[in-house]
Amino acid sequence: MDLLMSDVRLFVKAVEVGGLTQAADALSVPKASASRQLKRLEALVGHTLLHRGAGRFGLTGEGREFLSTAKEVLEAVNQALSRLSDTNEALTGQLRISVPGYLGRELLSSHLSGFMAAHPLLKLTVDVNSGRVDLFREDADVAIRVGLEGCEDLVARRIKRQILVLCAAPWYLERHPAIEKVDDLAGHFFLTCGPERQAMEMVVPGLDREHIVRAAGVFRANDPELLLRLACSAGGIALVPLLCAKAEIQGGSLVAVLPSFELMPEELNLTYLPARRNTRKIRAFVDFISKALEQA
Structure with missing residues (x-):
């Protein structure tokens, strides 16, 4: 009996999405x-x-041991296919990008x-959202994320440092x-995207x-514009992010608070699945946007 890559791919996908039925749908x-x-x-x-049965799904000990090898095999095959197909042919198909609003x-x-002009045959779809998509469930090919939390199993390429600002209305x-x-910030009302803290604590990075x-x-929300x-x-x-507040600060509806106080910038990362690191359309987008934002 010969090893079939489709069987290995199905096994790895089932582990990623948490079920055989979901893996079948994804593939x-x-x-x-x-x-x-x-x-x-x-x-x-x-x-x-x-292990699979009513309400039970998970790796056996042997499955856990085999999983790492299976991923390596798939990665090697994907890289080989990418090298063989890495020609000057135009990019086609669809590229789905997820990004905060x-x-x-x-x-x-x-x-x-500029990217669309360079690749006119590639269909580009941008999902503007306030949440984090699950790349393992194939909601998107590439996602732009703030920070590295939740990116442990993904390839994350830093594309920019995002400057933060404290700001408030003059009145x-x-x-x-x-x-x-x-220290003078104590006793104020704060609006933040930061994580929950004990009592009424505010973290100023x-x-x-x-x-x-x-x-x-x-007040906490995952939408800076709110x-x-x-x-x-x-x-x-x-x-x-200063990127959000720049127009309001320039227009006078908001003013910077402690403008000389340096805040720790946030990292913006392009993320995608390790198994797709050599996919031509993903590599083309990552390289293009990384270069464009470096010069911005």
């Missing part, structure tokens, strides 16, 4: 065929690789036309004591260290 394989493929692979290996509008919009600041140092201040109130709207209506001090 467009009939569910009955998926079950036969896994049984064929297990017969060849000589061990049960996956403000980055799509403020960062990518001015560069995408909010007029009603509160002057802020001249970080200084370049030197994290400063923890006791806030009068903290925080900006609240800040403009005197809802508090917002900690947001």
